[in-house]
Amino acid sequence: MSVHSNVKRVTTHTLQEMKNSGQKISMLTGYDFSMARIIDASGIDVILVGDSASNVMAGHETTLPITLDQMIYHASSVVRACNRALIVVDMPFGTYQGNSKEALSNAIKIMKETGGHSVKLEGGREILESISRILTAGIPVMGHLGLTPQSIYKFGTYVVRAKEEEEADQLIEDAKALEAAGCFAIVLEKIPAELATKVAKSISIPIIGIGAGNGVDGQVLVVHDMLGINNEFSPRFLRKYNNLYEQMMTAFQEYIKDVKSGDFPNENEQY
Numbered sequence: 001m002s003v004h005s006n007v008k009r010v011t012t013h014t015l016q017e018m019k020n021s022g023q024k025i026s027m028l029t030g031y032d033f034s035m036a037r038i039i040d041a042s043g044i045d046v047i048l049v050g051d052s053a054s055n056v057m058a059g060h061e062t063t064l065p066i067t068l069d070q071m072i073y074h075a076s077s078v079v080r081a082c083n084r085a086l087i088v089v090d091m092p093f094g095t096y097q098g099n100s101k102e103a104l105s106n107a108i109k110i111m112k113e114t115g116g117h118s119v120k121l122e123g124g125r126e127i128l129e130s131i132s133r134i135l136t137a138g139i140p141v142m143g144h145l146g147l148t149p150q151s152i153y154k155f156g157t158y159v160v161r162a163k164e165e166e167e168a169d170q171l172i173e174d175a176k177a178l179e180a181a182g183c184f185a186i187v188l189e190k191i192p193a194e195l196a197t198k199v200a201k202s203i204s205i206p207i208i209g210i211g212a213g214n215g216v217d218g219q220v221l222v223v224h225d226m227l228g229i230n231n232e233f234s235p236r237f238l239r240k241y242n243n244l245y246e247q248m249m250t251a252f253q254e255y256i257k258d259v260k261s262g263d264f265p266n267e268n269e270q271y
């Protein structure tokens, strides 16, 4: 039980037990209080305060511009909304690469100022020193391999990663290194389903996929994408569970019509 509610909190241990017993893990992104409150009440296992906030909340083309303080603002709003889900906070671009001491102090800042439960970092062996140092402070770390959007200017495109044997072999080695370092889970983004299944079978920690097929231990989607809020984004891996773009457009247009015609507010909608 959490200190403030009767709901049993999902922990990193819960996720490991879920993998061990073959139960799939559900994860969605969340960036603000109102949406996170609904996602948490739905019974989701994990909410990722993703640096995709840079795209869906701030309208940037990539995830690179979002700052540590902006991520802390989003994450603290999400934490205030949630009783059940494990909250993972993305460390933004430039806050953990290159200097593991800075990585640790940035991770500590996230934990102190947001109340989140863990952090996520993109990359494999090249950021192992940062991951290991963060783990020494008792901060749980989720890894992220495959298509890592913070490296978009290295990749040049958002196409599927690790289709060739050499990159696939490197990804497997990276996953093993993250497991050995002590990460509690790994996100695999946009890689062939066969490779993702192989990783999930050969690694003991939970593997969460996005565009990585069904042979992994859980799935994550960006909440705005699965709700159909962005009607211009329809990659093959995305299942849309609603068409909120259309529904919201209709609601806004009806409101405008009612205001213009004088139909709103009516007698019952005033004091």
Ligand code: KIV
Binding pocket: 029, 048, 049, 050, 051, 052, 053, 090, 187, 189, 210, 220, 222
């Ligand atoms: O930032 C994000 O939303 C992510 C997910 C796509 C895994 O990292």
